[in-house]
Amino acid sequence: MSDRQPSHAVYVISVFAEIGGVHPQTLRNYERTGLLNPQRTSGGSRRFSDVDLVALRRIQELTNEGINLEGVKRIMVLEAQLEAMKETLRGIASDAQAQVEATHRQYRRELVPIQNTIALFVESQKQNRDNS
Secondary structure (H helix, E strand, C coil): CCCCCCCCCCECHHHHHHHHCCCHHHHHHHHHCCCCCCEECCCCCEEECHHHHHHHHHHHHHHHCCCCHHHHHHHHHHHHHHHHHHHHHHHHHHHHHHHHHHHHHHHHHHCCCHHHHHHHHHHHHHHHHHHC
16 A cells, blocks of 8 residues: 555646546546646646546436536535535634643542531531530
């Protein structure tokens, strides 16, 4: 198994088109419409990554369902926004859980052990009898 990052662009357009089962011109069209954003070499050649392959698969799913490219683009933007919001919510939930745990720890520190409470009560009772 490779330790290459999924965002590492390694596929030239012809190889990527073959892997994706599409024509290279289709990939250029997807790039023009903003659905794919391949990296470029210093010479200007496109390089695609595994992340691009996931996006291509999603484009294919949606277009096979009859959604046009503008609709696909909007759906993918909304899906990305939803994922970002989920990540934010996970962070907020984690922070809230940490705050609850910190509050519980604080309460436990402030509690007086029961044996100490009884001893204080007994001493208080003795002092009340002696003062009477």
